[in-house]
Amino acid sequence: MTKERRKLITSALRAAMLWPHTWTGVALGGLLMLIFFMGSLAVFASEIDRWMMPATRIGAVETGPVSLDRAAVPLVEAIAAGRAVRDWYVQLPNERRPVMAFRVRTDSGNAAGMATADGRLLAPVGTLGAGSFFYPLHYSLLLKAGFVGYWIVCFVSVAMLAGLISGVIIHARIFKDFFTFRSWGQIRRSLLDLHNLAGVLILPFHLMITFTGIVIILPIVLPAGVHALYDGDVQRFYDDALGNYSRPRSGISAPLAPLDPMVAEARRLWGGGEPAVVFVYNAGDAASVVRINRDTGDRISLDIQPVFFDGTSGALLNYRRPGPMVATHHVLSGLHFAAFEHWPLRWLYFLSGLAGCVLIGTGMLYWMEKRRVAHGRKPGIGWGSVAALACGSTTGLLIATLSMLAANRLLPAGVPSRELAEVGVFFLAWIGSAIQAAVRTRSDPPWSAHCAAVALLAGSCAVLNWITTGEHPLRAVALADWPVLGVDVALALTALAAWHVSRRLACRQTPDLSTLMKVTDHG
Structure with missing residues (x-):
């Protein structure tokens, strides 16, 4: 086989893999985000349970x-x-x-x-x-009747595995992508680099966690x-x-x-x-x-x-x-x-799971930006649907999770069916954020507003824990209550990161004075 023919076959194979890789992420990205995010939280389910159940802090x-x-x-x-x-x-x-x-x-x-x-x-x-809500949401979507949720998760996991394999075939410069991240310039370039970096850097983990998940559910x-x-x-x-x-x-x-x-x-x-x-x-x-x-x-x-x-x-x-x-x-x-007691590996699982969320999210965002550039200011109904899905399944999912944690600290102990009220808050916040994203995507997804809500909720959860239980960080250190302190620190870091992103997005969406002057001159 000649070198030119080999290149032609390789190019044709990559082109054939591009379609399933793209549309697997676009069509199933929301479900994949939910599964990966809840799986990441499940790594520290016992620690989150301790935060949500103050009576167990003994x-x-x-x-x-x-x-x-x-x-x-x-x-x-x-x-x-x-x-x-x-x-x-x-x-x-x-x-x-x-x-x-x-x-x-x-x-x-x-x-x-x-x-x-x-x-x-x-x-x-x-x-x-987390042990009885976030964790079952990860593997069954809470749809256990007739094993419907297991079927859906297994199908999505197979699609994820196909997406990973097709991604390896598509990216010919996989080792060069490992060292490439251009955080400046066009947003599409940055998203693609971050997508490739998250995919290549954590590829062994993604392949392992997806394949083993399929193996576990397969007999069902x-x-x-x-x-x-x-x-x-x-x-x-x-x-x-x-x-x-x-x-x-x-x-x-x-x-x-x-x-x-x-x-x-x-x-x-x-x-x-x-x-x-x-x-x-x-x-x-x-x-x-x-x-x-x-x-x-x-x-x-x-x-x-x-x-x-x-x-x-x-x-x-x-x-x-x-x-x-x-x-x-x-x-x-x-x-x-990951039930073994090995804290460095547990943290590696958690961070790798979040990297999977970054991989999925940047893939959807890259598709959106590419379509926006191709179709101008009116990219079409399909673009709006994917934009609403991306916003609802990323920042919207964070808003729902943090709303449930806030409700956990705010709802009185004597509320009938208190645990179901928390679940209701989760789904209402999630549905509300998704609806708001769908309405706003006619102009632009509400990324900045959602990030600001994430920052406000994350900070409020940490403060509410201190107020309702009296366990502020210094007291947690004195009691060596590292699980509760760890959750509070994670909430504080989430609040700071979300607020920073919200301000950056708000600045991008607000034209500066020089831009307005140029528009006026052209007018």
């Missing part, structure tokens, strides 16, 4: 292992409030979350509560927090193999693959055996590993089962190594290590979830 766990029999079991009946308990579980305290978190299923519904390691029940937190959205091999019995598949164990209730009442000896046996089987979650199925029944999951903070793999005991006798029922395929899946899942 200091680090220093009292050693928790006695489930003395501290946890008595609280289950208190949380159930006299209702018959069917199943329950408790998340044990750790360095990032120094409280026990309970979920109790009763005959008439579910109940939840939190308690200290010594068994003191805390007041209701009145919020879903493509269960054909499970149905073929297990005749549609999904429960039997998970029992075989993950080492689970289950059995129906017997209908015979029986007391629960002591849990502490079961935890000690699980530690022995794990070779010194620590428990993270304890489940009790068929509570109060002769066929009750106790499941103890291992904490994965000391490893990359998300292998929780569940150990199952008979709830009435304490005898070991099931414990086996996963096969090579399941173990590989656990490692890929661990790479995506």
